[in-house]
Amino acid sequence: MSLDQDTRPRTPSTTTRTARAVAAELLRRTVGAPPGDRPGRPRWTVLEAGPVGIDAGDERAAQAACGVMHVHGRATGAPAPLTAAYVSAVTGVLAAQGATASLLARARGGPAPHTVTSLAQGALLTVTQYLAAATVADGDPAPPGAVTGLATLVTADAARVEIETLDPTAWAGFWRRLGVPARTAGRGWLPFQSRFGTAVCPLPPELRAAVLAHPLEAVRRAGDAHGVSVAVVGGTTAAPALAPWTVVPGPVALPDPHPPAAPASAPTAQPLAGLRVVESARRVQGPMTGHVLRMLGADVVRVEPPGGDPMRDLPPVAAGCSVRFSALNHGKSVVEADLTTRRGRDAVVALAARADVFLHNWAPGKARDLRLDADALHAVNPRLVYASASGFGTALGPRPPIGTDYLAQVHGGLAAALRPEGEGPAPSLMTVTDVLGGLVLAQAALAGLLTRERTRRGCRVRSSLLSAAALVPRADRRVRLSPLDRPLPTADGLLYLGAEARLHPGALARAVGAAGADAVGARLRSRPTDAWLTVLREAGLPSVAVRTDLAALAADPAFARSVLRADEHLPYARPAAPWTFTDPLSG
Structure with missing residues (x-):
């Protein structure tokens, strides 16, 4: 097998270089060095905007246009x-x-389609749960800027700390030990627990003061006494x-008594068709x-506790289910099983016996305690891919x-790397490593x-949130923004300059009729964004308009091919699958 990036002039500039480098490195880890140029090799392409109808699609323009900067x-x-x-x-x-799914389809006897994705589609995927929440009644937490607050706290000796507990x-x-009354x-x-969905954490000021x-x-002693993790937020951007x-x-x-179904034969069919997760x-x-595996065509079966996953509430x-939950779980079938009982565990073993992939993100040690670890499931299905995710691995x-x-x-250096010089380092309250961690495990x-x-x-494959954080390219020191x-x-909103405009401030000033680069900001306030x-x-x-309303994004004609609107089956908007698979012999 071999695969190659399509270097024909589909990509209009060098702004996708970083994404292509990440893809090439992951594919090297996946399939090794390409064994040579052979006819029929699958190709992969990374575009800027792809099917999204915006003028610019470099890293930051995609962030601006697709709602990442907003969240x-x-x-x-x-x-x-x-x-x-x-x-x-x-x-x-x-x-x-x-590209890997394409190779897998060919290895299973099907065609190997050419795969195309884009920075804008990647950006949209990262706001999946926020887009869903914004497009149902009373979904968005508040108008932009009305409710704010980071979760990062500052101690008496000026240490910036992040705390975490799910209990x-x-x-x-923890707060009682720091002198805070129980009611406060x-x-x-x-707000602390909701920050994963709202991207804001408006803590009572008494907690920050404490x-x-x-x-x-x-x-730290208060955290140790009550099982609350306390982490110092440093200024290093270094990746582990x-x-x-x-x-x-x-x-x-052993010979498989239940061989997987053959893949579909159409060149543009979903490449994981016939596989079960x-x-x-x-x-x-x-x-x-x-x-992600479901969008690529796999049949995904969720195992949930009796009564269903509590996150459904x-x-x-909308329609009886959390839209944040549904945004990541629609299209999956569900089996309820109590894993604390022998009967529930046996049900999982029976499912795994006929599966291609078993995946979980249980707490460390839980798989062994449940006797559902890789050794146990490989005993009933030696061909199983056992995929587990954790926070930090070892x-x-x-x-x-x-x-x-x-x-x-x-711990992954992103709390400093994601914020510019001049701002205190603090994690983004957008779930950046959760999303990327899920993609890496896929x-x-x-x-x-x-x-x-x-x-x-x-x-057995393992990944972690920390290993996903390490994958994000970043500068050696914190970035200074001009x-x-x-x-x-602008006169009616916000505009974000594309890469060319940011790199050539003189040309920018001439284009907008400003006396110089320092006067561009004032000049832009005189006319609407579209002008x-x-x-x-x-x-x-x-350049692009800065998206400040995710609900409006779903109705914007520029996103008609990349965002699926609410319908009778799913009452919220969500990103379309972020790949296009085409016949490798065409074009």
Whole structure:
């Protein structure tokens, strides 16, 4: 097998270079060095805007146009750029997924379609749950800027800290030890837990004041006493030296009594058609993995506790289910099983016995305690790809912090890398590593499936939020933003300059009729956004409107091919599948 990036002039500039580099590195890890140029090799392409009708699609323009800046900036009151190449990393993983799925389809006897994705489609995928919430009644938490707040706290000795717990009792005990009355601490619990969905954390000021009155060591002792993780948010942007995933071969396979169905023969069919995935996962990371594999054509079966996953009740709710939950889990079938009982565990074993992939993001040690670890499931299905995700793997020792998105950002250097110089380092309250972590595990599962086709044996693949954080390209030091690197007010909204406009401030000033680069901001306030977009397009400096209303995005004709509107089956908008698969012999 070999695969190659399509270098024909489909990509209009070099702004997709970072995404292509991420994809190439992941594919090298997946299939090794390309063995040579052969006819019929699958091709993959990364575009800027793809099917999204915007003028510019570099990293930051995609962030601006597709709502990423809006969601990231909610906590601080206005749209703001992520200053590391997060969308490029996401898009690179998507390109690798499409190419690997194409190779897998060919290994299973089907055609190997050409796969295409884009930075704009990657950006849209990252706001999936926020888009869903914004497009149902009473879904968005508040108008932009009305409710703000980061979760990062500052101690008496000026340490910036992030705390984490999923247990309300631990939360109450932690604050009680810092002298906060129970009722006051209780008012902070809901915004703290809701920040994963709302991207804001408006804590009561008494909680911030309580931490500010204590030195770091006292805050750490309070955390240790009650099982609350406390992490210092440093200024380093350095990424940990971690592989995105690891693969361990499974036992020698026996003849399979239940061979997988043959793939569809149409060149543009979903490449994972005929494969089955069993998923036992909660929150975002694990369900995102299953969501991606389902969009690629796999049949995904969710295992949920009796009565269903509690996340189904997370507001906002439409048609009887949380839209945030449904956005990542629609299209999956569901089997309820109580894993604390022998009968429930046996039900999972029976599902895994006929599955191609089993995936979970259970807490460390839970798989072994349940006797549903890789060894146990390989005993009944040696060809199984056993895929597990965690917060930190073994990178932080045998007793890691609670494995959630925001602590992964801290330990992965993103809390500093995602915010510019001049701002205090703090995790983005957009779930950046949860989403990317789910995508990385999906790519690991695809790599495992491809390996299985070659070796006829299963394997175990592992990834983590921390290993996903390490994948995001970033500068060696915090990025300094100029005024032209930020969203710029116009007469009726905000405009974000494309890469060419930001790189050539003199040409920009001439195009808009400003006396110089320093006067561009004032000049832009004189006319509406659309008028300036036309001027800049004609000057060869394409730019974009900054998306500040996700509900309006779903109705924008420019997104008609990339965002699926609410319908009778799903009462919310959601991104379309971020790949296009085409006949490799065409074009």
